[in-house]
Amino acid sequence: MSISLTEAAARHVGRYIESRGHGEGVRLGVRTSGCSGLAYVLEFVDKGDTSDEVFESFGVKVFIDPKSLSYLDGTELDFVKEGLNEGFKFNNPNVRNECGCGESFNI
Template sequence: MSISLTKNAVQHILTYLYNNKKDQWLRIGIKNSGCFGMSYIIKIVDNINDDDLIFETQGIKIIIDNKSILYLKGIELDYVKEKFNEGFKFNNPNIKSICGCGESFHT
């Protein structure tokens, strides 16, 4: 699986996992949403589904459902801090267009 995490993303995720002291996973996925059809899912979970793809990188256990995998190949997950906002940013080479607000995309 070719998903990469930036140093900032790794640091943010590991800090969260350390503070919660549970055996948890980072779930990354795609859902039908927004004006362009798809948006990202990112959350910390403590359960795995039978059809999940599982891998580990830089000490972080990642799960992706098999429906999302085609849309996530080659992505880079970053964590950015800007003037008044901070959060995860997906750099996805598969995207053809993004809606005006930046919340949804089309491949």
């Protein structure tokens, strides 16, 4: 099982943690939501949970709860800028369908 960050995503997360002045990394998970069933959850982690799986890319830790891991295995988190918009992009090989608005997916 693996989860990774691109260099751009790791730089963005690292800068944000530095500006906060504290934190260990980011937590990536899924929750039931939207018209397709699942949505990504991304939050900063000040202290990891002992049950988390921890992956590291470019010096940034990614924490995954055990329930989300099977949905996220192989996912690469990228940070992209497209015109005036910027944000995280989830490259998840497990996704079968996404809703039209891009807010939810199913496996």
